[in-house]
Amino acid sequence: MKKWLLTIMSVMFLVGCTEDTQDTTENLDMDIADTQESIENANAIEQTLDLEVYEEYQTLSEKIDLTLYQATLETDNPGKRILLFTDADGRKVYKSIFIKHDRHLKIIELDGDGLLYNHQIQ
DSSP states (O other), X not given: OHHHHHHHHHHHHHHHHHHHHHHXXXXXXXXXXXXXXXXXXXXXXXXXXXXXXXXXXXXXXXXXOGGGSEEEEEEEOSSEEEEEEEOTTSOEEEEEEEETTTTEEEEEETTTTEEEEEEEOO
């Protein structure tokens, strides 16, 4: 009798541990989904750039209709800043390269005329 009781108790204990593992796995899946959502939100915030704070904004606005394109910061380090401009379909249309130490700006039309601007800015 004691062996049966011990066996039943052991099985119940193992079943209880298995359910906890499933709950933990579900919680981990939810945590991963929350983390991915947070990363996507951060990326969306990063993509909404305030171009007006950049030194090259005036020239960019003269050469590109900035209302038609979404700007994405590809690189921004002490030496250079690279911006990509995509259209509503997500195609990359323009690329700007700003060399900071000599204030040199290149604007490239990726699917058309090529180099649109290649000068130092004031």
